[in-house]
Amino acid sequence: MSNANNRSVLIAGASLAGPSLAYWLTKYGFTVTVVERAKAWRNGGHSVDLRGSTVDVAKKMGILDFVKQCDVQIDKLTVVDEAGENVGSLNIGMMVGDEEGRDIELPRGDLVRELIKLTGDKAEWIYDDYITAIDDQADGAHVTFNSGAKRTFDIVIGADGSSSRTRRIVFGDADEGKKYTGYAFALFAMPNYLGLKSENLSWNIGGKMAVMLPTEDPGMVHGMFAVLTDEPPKDIFGENSKAMDFFTKAFEGYGWEVPKMIELLHSSDDVYFDTANYIDLPHWSKGRVGLVGDAGYCPSLFTGQGATVSMIGAYILGGELAKHADHETAFAEYERIYRPFITATQASVPGMIFQLAPRTDEDVAKRNAVFRNPELLAGKERPAPPTVDLPDYSSLVVN
Numbered sequence: 001m002s003n004a005n006n007r008s009v010l011i012a013g014a015s016l017a018g019p020s021l022a023y024w025l026t027k028y029g030f031t032v033t034v035v036e037r038a039k040a041w042r043n044g045g046h047s048v049d050l051r052g053s054t055v056d057v058a059k060k061m062g063i064l065d066f067v068k069q070c071d072v073q074i075d076k077l078t079v080v081d082e083a084g085e086n087v088g089s090l091n092i093g094m095m096v097g098d099e100e101g102r103d104i105e106l107p108r109g110d111l112v113r114e115l116i117k118l119t120g121d122k123a124e125w126i127y128d129d130y131i132t133a134i135d136d137q138a139d140g141a142h143v144t145f146n147s148g149a150k151r152t153f154d155i156v157i158g159a160d161g162s163s164s165r166t167r168r169i170v171f172g173d174a175d176e177g178k179k180y181t182g183y184a185f186a187l188f189a190m191p192n193y194l195g196l197k198s199e200n201l202s203w204n205i206g207g208k209m210a211v212m213l214p215t216e217d218p219g220m221v222h223g224m225f226a227v228l229t230d231e232p233p234k235d236i237f238g239e240n241s242k243a244m245d246f247f248t249k250a251f252e253g254y255g256w257e258v259p260k261m262i263e264l265l266h267s268s269d270d271v272y273f274d275t276a277n278y279i280d281l282p283h284w285s286k287g288r289v290g291l292v293g294d295a296g297y298c299p300s301l302f303t304g305q306g307a308t309v310s311m312i313g314a315y316i317l318g319g320e321l322a323k324h325a326d327h328e329t330a331f332a333e334y335e336r337i338y339r340p341f342i343t344a345t346q347a348s349v350p351g352m353i354f355q356l357a358p359r360t361d362e363d364v365a366k367r368n369a370v371f372r373n374p375e376l377l378a379g380k381e382r383p384a385p386p387t388v389d390l391p392d393y394s395s396l397v398v399n
Contacts (some may be wrong), residue, residue, distance in 0.1 A: 007031070009321075010143060010153040013014050013160035014041050016048070016108070017293025017310035019115035021159060022123045023061060024318030029398040032123040033153070035145065037130040037160070041116055043109040046187055046222050047072050048307035049353060050104045053388055057315045058104075066114055070106035072216055074199045076091050077356075079371050082205050084256035088371035089199070107216050111307065122399070131156075134169055134285040155327050156289045157317070159310075160349040162277055164295035170286050177281035181300055181349060183357060184233050185226040186247045189270035190261065192221045203256045206361035209231060210251065210258050223268075225251060226276070226357050243273040276301040278346050284339075285331035292317050297342045302352040305345050312388060319393030337391065344386035 009025055011018045012363035025032045048056060050067060058064045114122025116125070129149070135142040141153040162178070173175070194201070194212065202211040207228030212221045229249045236243040244266055251258050265271065278300040284291045289295075293310035317334045324330040329369070356358040357362040 007154040007321075007327075008033070008152075009155045009157060010035065010131075010141070010151075011159050012164075012166045013158065013293075014038075014116065014125065014127075015112060015159070015161065015293075015310075016115065016307050017295070017314050018157075018159035019112065019305055020057075020061075020311045020314035021116065021120060021157060021292055021318050023119045024315060024393075025321065026119055026122040027397050027399050028318065028322035028393075029073045030321070031399045032122055033126065035126040035129055035131065037128070037165075039128045041112055041127075042177075043113070046108060046213065046224075047074075047105045048108045048111060049304045050106070050311070051305065051308045052102055052386075053390055054308045054311050055102050055104065056390055056395075057311050060315070060319075061092065061118065062120065062187065063114055067104050067106055067111065070110050070216065072105045072107070072214060073198055074105050074200055074214060077200045077202060079204060079368065080256060081368065082203070082255065084203070084369065087368045088374070089370055090374055092200075097346070107305070119319055130160075131166060134289060136165075136289065141288040154184070155287065155321065157195075158291045159293050159314075160295050161281055162294040162298040164291065166289065167279075167281075167291055167295050170289045171281070175281045178277050180232050181229075181278065181302065181353065182228050182359070183226045183276040183353075184229055184236050184246075185224060185274060185276055185301065186236075186243065186265060187222060187224050187266040187272045187274075188265050189215075189220055190223040190264040190268055192217075192219055193260075194221075194257070197220055202356070203258065204358060204364050204367075205254075206364050207357075208251065208254075209357040210254075210256070210260075210261055212257075223264060225261070226361055227251075228357075230276045236275070240271060240273070244271075245381045247273075248382060278349060280346065284335050285328075288332070289333050290317065290327075297346070299342070299345045300349050300352075302356055303345060305350055306307040309342060309345060312341070312390070315390065315393075316388075319391055319396065322393060324398040338388065341386050341388040348386075 008031040011034045022032050076089045079087045129145050129147045133144040142152050143155045158164045196214050209226040211224045225247050235246045279298040284296040292313045299305045316338050320330040320334040358367050
């Protein structure tokens, strides 16, 4: 078994998948460079879930105690009807099918900071720059950066999110593999004026959702609007004022806490607009370039599995690159091992949309019937959550 630890790897993206992969590759002796478009690593953002085998990955990385300490501990989802009347609540574990202690929710920024700190100066970190071209040749991947710098690497990995620039450069089509779920969303920080604790609170009508999500700060929650559209709305990209106008019009005239949330959306200093997509590619690599996390197989916002697929994917990709001197063999094995888990995870998207953001009033009524009477689920066989057996790469560690 060859551990070709002299190879250089460029990772595009310093969110979750990129720093996770950087950690593993430096453990295996690779020379690692991470380039991030932002001027610094991105703090803030909504909470992320570590489920199932991701808990085992966190343990292997030595950060399990840390993530447990950061657990926001959301126990249930409560839904209200159009008028704001309580419909009912369901235990989160029951909804996602995870074992107790195998679903940890923590602030995204805290996890990113810890992952970057874990690797530290064992990797080279470049901020405020990004890849503009990749010329894949026999002697390496010749990379041009927006800054004008030109460098050559043995391997390039796109870990730059669902709108991955790396993916567009390598696969050619700007929309290659991107599947729109039908929902656009706004996510924003707002005061916890209802005093929510350990509970997500959701308002729905067919095709529209307003939800409050507790954070690690008892005084703050994340507000979220989601609206069903035939095509991805262009107005939500670019200037925030256009996006705010789009969501204001979409939710105008409704009751419950919706008017107050619209007001707080406009005053929030931490706002993110996007569409809920998933990425389904026939292959996750081409030549010397591979993809990991949302860049290669984003499971969609509605699964709550973005961090999970990123950290497990980084673990397997890093191990296979260390295990095989030939990058093409490593990429093929990574995909063989991991694609069944991704396929099963993405297959859950329609069911999660039905639970969280029903598309029609008829679906809302069906979903609400279960929340009013959880005993309807009693005795019904529920599909087990997707699982993946983690290979053991411990013998390949050199650092």
